[in-house]
Amino acid sequence: DSGVTQTPKHLITATGQRVTLRCSPRSGDLSVYWYQQSLDQGLQFLIQYYNGEERAKGNILERFSAQQFPDLHSELNLSSLELGDSALYFCASSVGQRNTGELFFGEGSRLTVL
Amino acid sequence: GESVGLHLPTLSVQEGDNSIINCAYSNSASDYFIWYKQESGKGPQFIIDIRSNMDKRQGQRVTVLLNKTVKHLSLQIAATQPGDSAVYFCAENIMNGGSQGNLIFGKGTKLSVKP
Numbered sequence: 028d029s030g031v032t033q034t035p036k037h038l039i040t041a042t043g044q045r046v047t048l049r050c051s052p053r054s055g056d057l058s059v060y061w062y063q064q065s066l067d068q069g070l071q072f073l074i075q076y077y078n079g080e081e082r083a084k085g086n087i088l089e090r091f092s093a094q095q096f097p098d099l100h101s102e103l104n105l106s107s108l109e110l111g112d113s114a115l116y117f118c119a120s121s122v123g124q125r126n127t128g129e130l131f132f133g134e135g136s137r138l139t140v141l
Numbered sequence: 142g143e144s145v146g147l148h149l150p151t152l153s154v155q156e157g158d159n160s161i162i163n164c165a166y167s168n169s170a171s172d173y174f175i176w177y178k179q180e181s182g183k184g185p186q187f188i189i190d191i192r193s194n195m196d197k198r199q200g201q202r203v204t205v206l207l208n209k210t211v212k213h214l215s216l217q218i219a220a221t222q223p224g225d226s227a228v229y230f231c232a233e234n235i236m237n238g239g240s241q242g243n244l245i246f247g248k249g250t251k252l253s254v255k256p
Contacts, residue, residue, distance in 0.1 A: 029184065070185070070230065070246040083243065117184050127173050127192070127236055130244070132184030 030054065031133035033118050039139045045106040048136045052099055052120030058082065059101040060121075060130060061093055065114040076101055077124040108140045153253045160218040162250050164231035167212060171233040175244070176205060176216045180227045188216070188229075192236070218252075226254045 030053035040046055052059050061073040063086075072085035076095035087093075090108075095101040105112060115137050119130040154160045166174070172193035177185035191198045191205045191214075198205050204217040214231050228249040235243065 029186070031184070069248040072244065085243075119184070127190065127234070129187040129190075130185075132186070134182070134184050 029131040029133060031118055031120050031131050033116075033133035033136050035136055036134065037137045037139075039141060040108060041141055042108055042110060044108050044140075045104065046108065046138065048103040048105070048116050048118075048138075050101045050103070050118030050120075050133060052101070052118070053131050056120035056122050056131070057099065058121045058124050059095055059099070060119040061087075061101070061103050062117040062119065062132075063114050064117060064135070070117070073103070075124075082124055105138070108138075110140050113138055113140045150249075151251045151253065153255060154221050156221060156223060156254050156256050158221055160216075160221045160225065160252055160254075162216045162218075162229045162231075162252065164214040164216075164247055165212060166214060166231075166233045168233060168235075168245075169209075169212065170235055173234045173236045174205070174207060174214050175232045175234075176203075176214075177230045177232065177246070178225075178227045179230065179249070185230060221252075221254050223254045223256060226252055228252070 032051040034049045057078045060075045063071045073087040074093050075083040079095050090106050093103045115135040117132050117135045119132045175190040176188040178188050179185045189200045189205050196207050202219045206215045228251045230246050230249045232244045232246045
């Protein structure tokens with residue numbers, strides 16, 4: 028158990044809809060990262076927050092947004108969903124915002140868009 | 142596109158044998174490398190990391206080798222066990238690049254251990 032909690036574990040929705048994925052980082056971790064994992068693209072970094080502030084941005088679509096709340100949990104909002112958004116979405120956390128060291132990953136939220 | 146890739150999508154080994162998983166990277170500026178293991182239905186789990194000022198690092202039953210000349214990274218697993226069956230990802234980053242979000246993952250190699 029990594030200590031990172033993600034909900035929901037599975038989500039099925041239709042095209043055009045909006046969903047929110049939630050992540051609670053490990054106790055004491057200030058950084059939260061969101062990754063998308065699909066069969067053809069592998070693990071793709073989406074966005075990072077550190078202590079409530081956006082820290083780094085990766086291949087995140089404009090239809091997607093995220094935030095980190097004062098209690099350090101984070102939400103990833105996916106809107107106007109398309110079939111191609113079907114993927115596993117992982118949240119990871121780390122103590123700080125340094126460039127090395129271990130990221131602790133949750134078990135992911137599997138999104139299926141029909 | 143991806144600057145980190147794995148040569149083979151699958152690797153099958155006999156229990157007790159040693160496993161070697163290879164990875165090529167193309168960004169010569171990368172100076173930090175990590176191996177992650179992902180078991181079915183779970184998130185990636187850190188195995189071992191290595192900085193570019195080293196060419197070898199050992200952990201418990203695992204060894205990572207780094208050859209900067211040919212931009213090659215390998216993970217060696219000694220006495221492979223059924224519990225080692227998973228997908229293994231290498232990843233690269235630049236330590237002064239700003240964030241671990243810059244970590245670029247390869248597409249993964251699936252290791253299957255035969256009893």
